[in-house]
Amino acid sequence: MKLRIVVTLKPGVLDPQGKAIEHALAGLGFGGVAGVRAGRIFELDVADDTSDAAVDEMCRKLLANTVIENYRVERQP
Amino acid sequence: MKAAVVVFPGSNCDRDLAVAIRDVTGTAPTMVWHGDSELPDGLGLIALPGGFSYGDYLRCGAISARSPIMRAVVEQAGRGVPVLGVCNGFQVLTEAGLLPGALMRNAGLDFVCRDVPLTVATADSRFTNGYQAGETISIPVAHHDGNYFADAATLDRLEGEGRVAFRYAEDVNGSARGIAGILNEAGNVLGMMPHPERRIEAAHGGTDGRRLFDGLLAAVG
Numbered sequence: 001m002k003l004r005i006v007v008t009l010k011p012g013v014l015d016p017q018g019k020a021i022e023h024a025l026a027g028l029g030f031g032g033v034a035g036v037r038a039g040r041i042f043e044l045d046v047a048d049d050t051s052d053a054a055v056d057e058m059c060r061k062l063l064a065n066t067v068i069e070n071y072r073v074e075r076q077p
Numbered sequence: 078m079k080a081a082v083v084v085f086p087g088s089n090c091d092r093d094l095a096v097a098i099r100d101v102t103g104t105a106p107t108m109v110w111h112g113d114s115e116l117p118d119g120l121g122l123i124a125l126p127g128g129f130s131y132g133d134y135l136r137c138g139a140i141s142a143r144s145p146i147m148r149a150v151v152e153q154a155g156r157g158v159p160v161l162g163v164c165n166g167f168q169v170l171t172e173a174g175l176l177p178g179a180l181m182r183n184a185g186l187d188f189v190c191r192d193v194p195l196t197v198a199t200a201d202s203r204f205t206n207g208y209q210a211g212e213t214i215s216i217p218v219a220h221h222d223g224n225y226f227a228d229a230a231t232l233d234r235l236e237g238e239g240r241v242a243f244r245y246a247e248d249v250n251g252s253a254r255g256i257a258g259i260l261n262e263a264g265n266v267l268g269m270m271p272h273p274e275r276r277i278e279a280a281h282g283g284t285d286g287r288r289l290f291d292g293l294l295a296a297v298g
Contacts, residue, residue, distance in 0.1 A: 013226065014251070016186050062143060065136055065172065067179040068226055
């Protein structure tokens with residue numbers, strides 16, 4: 001089973017990397033970009049019987065820092 | 078004073094920290110590999126060094142914080158053994174849950190490597206009793222991710238309980254409320270981004286960092 005885990009900074013947490021990318025887009029002449037948030041994607045190949053609880057624990061214990069980050073798990077077909 | 082310095086893969090300040098501790102205490106610290114699961118007994122200091130453990134690949138300090146040795150560090154910290162985390166070591170302490178908050182990318186996005194003026198926010202701890210509260214000292218920083226973040230309630234609690242140890246006297250990295258170093262609730266764990274081990278002797282350009290180790294030695298014996 002393939003999982004995609006998307007980790008992003010929580011709303012309200014300053015994202016300097018996202019800001020720099022936003023400024024670069026504006027510099028390229030793209031108007032109307034009101035905000036950019038940078039994040040990180042993990043693609044995991046796990047055993048089919050891996051439980052939701054185990055995946056959740058992987059996220060909370062290592063993949064995301066829940067002080068500053070949110071995560072969401074997407075199951076890949 | 079018996080001390081231990083934990084060695085993580087990739088750390089590059091472990092030797093600097095060991096030399097500083099040896100110079101101040103007269104005893105070379107035990108170097109403990111991150112994959113070990115036990116620390117020596119009777120330690121007066123456990124030190125987590127700076128320097129890009131595991132290449133900071135996941136988040137700064139995240140992988141080190143899950144190393145086998147960290148269970149022993151958490152256990153000894155719980156028993157009151159002093160623990161000092163410098164730079165990446167501070168990041169490891171937050172990732173391990175021994176200190177609140179998180180260290181994020183510097184607000185200016187630059188790697189900052191220079192001497193910075195710090196204000197000593199409290200002299201009432203075993204790490205800072207060699208200073209005067211309110212005093213300005215100079216200690217170098219060298220980091221890309223030193224932007225301290227915590228929610229407002231946590232920041233209020235840190236300030237209210239006198240757990241902010243050092244503040245930047247000028248904006249260095251965007252840290253919340255200028256925080257450069259914090260203590261845990263019991264006062265035996267200090268995490269700080271500046272490098273006191275790089276200000277030990279006059280040839281380093283000053284000895285303001287030495288006073289931290291001197292103060293700890295005086296408090297711990």
